[in-house]
Amino acid sequence: MGPEEGVMQSRAQAIGILTDLMTDQPLVICNGFPSRETHKLHDRDANFYMIGSMGATAGIALGIALAKPEKKVIAFDGDGNVLMSLGTLATVGAQKPGNFIHVVFDNEVYGSTGNQPTYSRVVNLEKVAKAAGYVNVERVWEREDIAYEFKDMLSREGPSFLLIKVNEQIEDADRVPIEPAAITRRFKAALQ
């Protein structure tokens, strides 16, 4: 990755900035350390933690957004997940759900399998999202910009794509201790 001016956050720091600005929005978090870190930092019933089904984050969040147009729906995704299901950017861009915010914590590696590099090092995912039809697209890495753009997206008509370049730091966070079927039950109840 080329030199970026300013200070890159860790993904956990970025998660903290965003969750501080959230209220009761339904949140889908991709598999791997993003779910583990979000659970450690800000567990709530309206968090849907994925432990498998890599690539499905935005699809699940899109299903919720279409079914619940009155709610702002947020996805915490990773660069590996997005690359695995790049086609979903087209589905979102074409359906244009105004209540959809797609956050991508882009550390340019597969964090759970040994930090092998991903192609987001050279492929600008936010440019793909823009071409696919996302209405608001930003690429950020500094603390103030992350907060500013996310706050803006929360108040605007989307779909929005917030690519946050983060460093490779991983929080010491255990696997999500909730049984998957229990995650389903409490998330479903939180959305009623």
Place this chain on the structure above:
Amino acid sequence: MIDSDDFVKALNDIGFDFFTGVPDSILGGIIAALTDSRSYTPAVREDEAVAMAAGAYLSGKVPAVLMQNSGLGNAINVLASLNLIYRIPCLLLLSWRGFQGQDAPEHLVMGQTMTQLMETLRIPYRTLSPETMTNDLQWTAKTFMEQQIPVALLLKKGVVKTVQP
């Protein structure tokens, strides 16, 4: 042959209210009927469709996913590591291409192995027919509600009316 509008109405009557998928010619009549009633959200890949249906289910909808049986191959990881372990149900409407080896070559392997795949994954399924339709739909609703996992109806060519005569 089952009329496609009647079939969609029958699905609505037992509660299905969210439809997504990737097309197949066998499913064309059903997709046309759903599109006319603005009930269908196309997906670009079958695993994405299953994910969208899961999101809809978590939001209180009762979802169905339409796909050619080739798409089952694309959908397996989401079925296995999302639906089956999170107990998230959906109806899979699978067209049966390659049935009894009668089809273009690309369909022959999946046409032969599909039911074994379903059995291996322990996804309950039934083969739809005009004579058994009422029973099949009752079974669908019951199994969906009781087991909270994906259930499948297999649609052979000529069972539900398509767009082409």
